[in-house]
Amino acid sequence: MVGATVASPLCTWLVAPCMTVACDKERSLGPRSVSPRRRWREASLSGGGGRGSPRRLISAFCGAGIQGLMSSCLAFEPCAEFYSSRNGSAFFGGNGFSLFGPQNAATTRRQRRAAHSSASSGKVMSIAVQPEKKVAEKKRTHTKQQRVVVTGMGVVTPLGHDPDNFYEKLLKGVSGISEIETFDCSSYPTRIAGEIKSFSSDGWVAPKLSKRMDKFMLYLLTAGKKALENGGLTEEVMSWLDKERCGVLIGSAMGGMKVFNDAIEALRISYKKMNPFCVPFATTNMGSAMLAMDLGWMGPNYSISTACATSNFCILNAANHIIRDEADVMLCGGSDAAIIPIGLGGFVACGALSQRNSDPTKASRPWDIDCDGFVMGEGAGVLLLEELEHAKQRGAEIYAEFLGGSFTCDAYHMTEPHPEGTGIILCIEKALAESGAAREDVNYVNAHATSTPSGDLKEYQALIHCFGQNPEGSNPIRQRLRLECTFWAIQGYCVTCAKTRNDNKAIRTGWVHPNVNLDNPDENVDVNKLVGSNKERLDVKVALSNSFGFGGHNSSILFAPYK
Numbered sequence: 001m002v003g004a005t006v007a008s009p010l011c012t013w014l015v016a017p018c019m020t021v022a023c024d025k026e027r028s029l030g031p032r033s034v035s036p037r038r039r040w041r042e043a044s045l046s047g048g049g050g051r052g053s054p055r056r057l058i059s060a061f062c063g064a065g066i067q068g069l070m071s072s073c074l075a076f077e078p079c080a081e082f083y084s085s086r087n088g089s090a091f092f093g094g095n096g097f098s099l100f101g102p103q104n105a106a107t108t109r110r111q112r113r114a115a116h117s118s119a120s121s122g123k124v125m126s127i128a129v130q131p132e133k134k135v136a137e138k139k140r141t142h143t144k145q146q147r148v149v150v151t152g153m154g155v156v157t158p159l160g161h162d163p164d165n166f167y168e169k170l171l172k173g174v175s176g177i178s179e180i181e182t183f184d185c186s187s188y189p190t191r192i193a194g195e196i197k198s199f200s201s202d203g204w205v206a207p208k209l210s211k212r213m214d215k216f217m218l219y220l221l222t223a224g225k226k227a228l229e230n231g232g233l234t235e236e237v238m239s240w241l242d243k244e245r246c247g248v249l250i251g252s253a254m255g256g257m258k259v260f261n262d263a264i265e266a267l268r269i270s271y272k273k274m275n276p277f278c279v280p281f282a283t284t285n286m287g288s289a290m291l292a293m294d295l296g297w298m299g300p301n302y303s304i305s306t307a308c309a310t311s312n313f314c315i316l317n318a319a320n321h322i323i324r325d326e327a328d329v330m331l332c333g334g335s336d337a338a339i340i341p342i343g344l345g346g347f348v349a350c351g352a353l354s355q356r357n358s359d360p361t362k363a364s365r366p367w368d369i370d371c372d373g374f375v376m377g378e379g380a381g382v383l384l385l386e387e388l389e390h391a392k393q394r395g396a397e398i399y400a401e402f403l404g405g406s407f408t409c410d411a412y413h414m415t416e417p418h419p420e421g422t423g424i425i426l427c428i429e430k431a432l433a434e435s436g437a438a439r440e441d442v443n444y445v446n447a448h449a450t451s452t453p454s455g456d457l458k459e460y461q462a463l464i465h466c467f468g469q470n471p472e473g474s475n476p477i478r479q480r481l482r483l484e485c486t487f488w489a490i491q492g493y494c495v496t497c498a499k500t501r502n503d504n505k506a507i508r509t510g511w512v513h514p515n516v517n518l519d520n521p522d523e524n525v526d527v528n529k530l531v532g533s534n535k536e537r538l539d540v541k542v543a544l545s546n547s548f549g550f551g552g553h554n555s556s557i558l559f560a561p562y563k
Contacts, residue, residue, distance in 0.1 A: 148319045148402040149562055150504050151391050152231020152384030154223040156335075158194045158377065161222070163230055167505045170486065170513040171535045175361040177375050183341055190353040192360040193339045194377025209290075212277050214256030215337035219380035220287040221294070224250060224331050228295075231384040232396055233329075238295070246329040247299030248288040249318040250382060251310040253549070254338040256282035261342050287335060299327045307549030308448065309407075310334045311381060316405040316557055318385055328390045335380035347376060352415070354451065365517035366449035366456050366485045367525045374450040374487065383504075399504040403542065403558040404435025410552030417455055417548060421462030424546070427554040428466045435558045437542050440470050442481070442558070444512060444543040446503050449485035453522075459548065460525055468529075482538055484515050484531040507540045507561050 155161060158176030159169045169176075176194045185191045196219075201210045204222040213221075233241075263278035280286050285303040292301045300321045304313045311334030318332035347353050354373040356363040365371045391398060408430065410423035417424065432439055445463055449456045463483060470481050506512045514534050521527050545557045 146323045146325055147388035148322045148385055149388050149391050149396075150383055150399040150402065150559070151386045151396040152227040152229075152233065153399070153504065154226030154228075154230055154333075154382045154384075155380065156196065156199065156219045156223045156226075157379040157381070158196050161199070161226070163226075163505075167513075171511055173514050173516045173533070173535075175364075175516065176377070177360045177363055179357070179360060180339060180344070182339060185341070185344060188344060188348055189355050190344065190348055191357045192354070192363055193344070193375060194379070195339050196378055212275065212281065213290075214259040214281050215378070216252050216254070216256055216335045216380075217281060217287045217290060219337060219378070220250050220252070220335035220382070221291055223333065223335065223380035223382040224248070224291045227331060227333075227382040227384045231386075232394075233384070237394055242328065243296050244298045245327050246295070246297040247318070247321060247327045247331070248292045248295075248297060248301050249303070249314045249321070249330060249332045250288045250291070250380075251304040251306075251314045251334050252284040252287060252336055253305055253307050253310045253334070254336050254343065255284040255305070256286075257338050257343055258340050261340060291331065300330070306553040306555070307551060308450065309547040309549030309553040309555045312405075312545060312547040312555035312557055313407060313553070315383060315385070315402075316407065316555060318383075319402045319405070322385060322387050328387045330385045331382055332385060333380065333382035335382075337378045339376055339378050344376065350415070352452070362517055364451045364487055365519070366447075366451050366487060366515065367460065367522055367530065368451075368518050369453075369520045369522050371451040371453055371456070374452055398562045400507045400543075400559045401562040403437050403560050404431060405555065405557035406430035406434055407553065407555040410554065412552055414552075415550050417458040417552070419458065421458050421465065423552055423554045424459060424462035424548065424556075425465055427556045428462070428544070428546070431544075431556040431558055432466075437558050437560070439467065441542045442467055442470070442544050444503070444506065444538060444540045445481070445483045446543070446545050447483055447485045448487070448546055448548045450487050455548065457522060457524060459546065463546070464526070464529070481529055482512060482531050482536065483529050484512055486513070503543045503545050503559055506538070507543055507559060510537055510539060512536050512538050512540075 153163045155163055155166050157166055158178070159166050159174060177192055178195060178197070180191055180193050180195055181197065182195060199215075199219075199222075201218045201222050204225050205213070205218055210218060228238075259275065259278050260282040263274045263282075266273040266275070275281075284305050288301050288303050292298070300318075304310060304317065306313045311332075314332045314334060318327075318330035321327045321330055344353075352373055354363040354371075354375050356372065360375075364375045385402065386396060388401075406427050408423050408427040410418045412418040412423070432442075445467070447463060448459055460483070467481050472481075512531055512535065514536070515531050516533065518527070518530065518533065521530075540561065543559045545559070547555045549555075
């Protein structure tokens with residue numbers, strides 16, 4: 001007990017002066033042309049020369065155990081805030097001994113008892129925390145100036161695996177929904193999905209791995225490498241990239257369901273029959289990890305799972321890593337392959353799927369009064385994001401610029417959006433504030449619109465609440481607001497990145513794809529705000545990609561033409 005009483009304030013005190021020196025040095029530096037992280041790396045590579053450099057400070061602490069630690073800290077003088085804090089002692093608070101001499105030390109027993117109680121309660125910890133907070137705030141302000149652009153795209157979808165071919169089919173109104181062929185689903189009330197009929201990972205994934213991996217990982221790895229190829233990141237360019245500043249953030253809503261389901265079936269016989277990779281290949285994070293291992297990228301790497309909003313969340317977080325100067329290049333997006341018996345059966349049990357089996361291409365019909373549920377889909381979509389100067393330095397082709405975004409939670413229901421659309425509205429308002437984009441400049445919205453009666457209408461009303469008062473332009477090409485969705489064509493959890501990829505093509509080409517199957521629009525929907533049954537020409541100023549996932553996850557991202 002006595003040891004703990006001494007150790008806690010001792011460790012706190014030892015850290016405080018060291019942080020004070022770092023803080024004081026930070027204040028004296030003034031404006032910086034490079035980030036603290038990059039300066040740290042340069043100092044390490046050059047041998048850490050210079051008094052007070054990070055490398056020398058660490059060496060001092062590690063050199064001779066506790067004696068080295070004590071001697072290092074003895075060289076520092078606490079800051080004024082330290083002595084002005086409550087009780088003002090450098091060790092126990094009000095009294096005890098001070099390595100820097102007494103500073104209004106307590107002299108009575110009552111004062112010593114109060115000081116001892118304060119030290120034991122951990123109040124002295126605030127001394128170390130305050131300087132660190134100031135440094136963090138300074139970093140955040142500095143790195144806000146980074147700009148992020150889209151330089152590459154990769155897709156694996158029911159409409160094809162080439163980005164340009166995928167976009168052209170969308171413009172023609174081609175649907176990727178068809179009857180399921182992977183397994184016998186004749187006994188299911190829903191027998192249609194956005195199923196990928198033809199796919200090969202040859203040339204993208206090692207044959208040994210492709211035999212063991214779940215399809216969601218094969219789609220992810222293939223789409224990720226296609227994005228690199230599309231972005232001009234050849235082997236030669238890759239060789240000079242700083243791989244410590246290249247990351248992967250590709251999520252999945254369902255993960256490796258097939259691999260895990262096969263493991264359960266094998267377990268019915270014996271655990272010895274199970275695939276030894278069944279656990280790692282079933283987890284949602286392993287796709288990003290495997291791609292990073294393949295590329296040797298050591299930057300930010302993880303996955304996010306927020307149902308249908310997964311890809312939007314990943315794109316926004318990846319962009320934020322670049323904005324905070326934690327990365328120069330990020331691969332981001334989503335991948336899923338849940339069209340298997342347990343996946344289809346689970347959604348059927350929820351009562352969420354369309355049963356329009358006789359006419360699959362007409363099944364998904366957002367904002368139409370005859371919609372009867374969404375349609376499952378599979379595939380992957382990946383964007384290549386880069387810091388602007390990094391992209392310009394290598395002469396990259398820029399599709400669009402990321403302006404900003406946000407995410408919120410409805411905190412209302414597992415599958416239904418809030419009746420008043422409060423979560424969606426809050427998300428859009430925060431995205432506008434974060435990006436600095438003017439509300440009236442948003443003239444193209446790719447909505448979530450999954451062909452569910454309640455969800456589609458609530459989202460539409462939220463979008464109109466935010467942008468419905470935008471002035472209409474006299475020139476149709478510059479009309480102020482056009483809404484569309486991409487779910488009718490491909491469906492599934494990967495759709496948010498695929499449609500974001502479509503948004504970036506629309507920004508660049510000026511063509512937006514049609515809203516298909518809108519035969520009987522809901523009476524609460526103004527069709528004049530929607531893209532019609534044919535592709536339209538539009539001079540996009542600012543594009544909004546909106547998504548909603550089970551659990552009330554909202555995400556809004558804003559893009560604009562690069563200027």
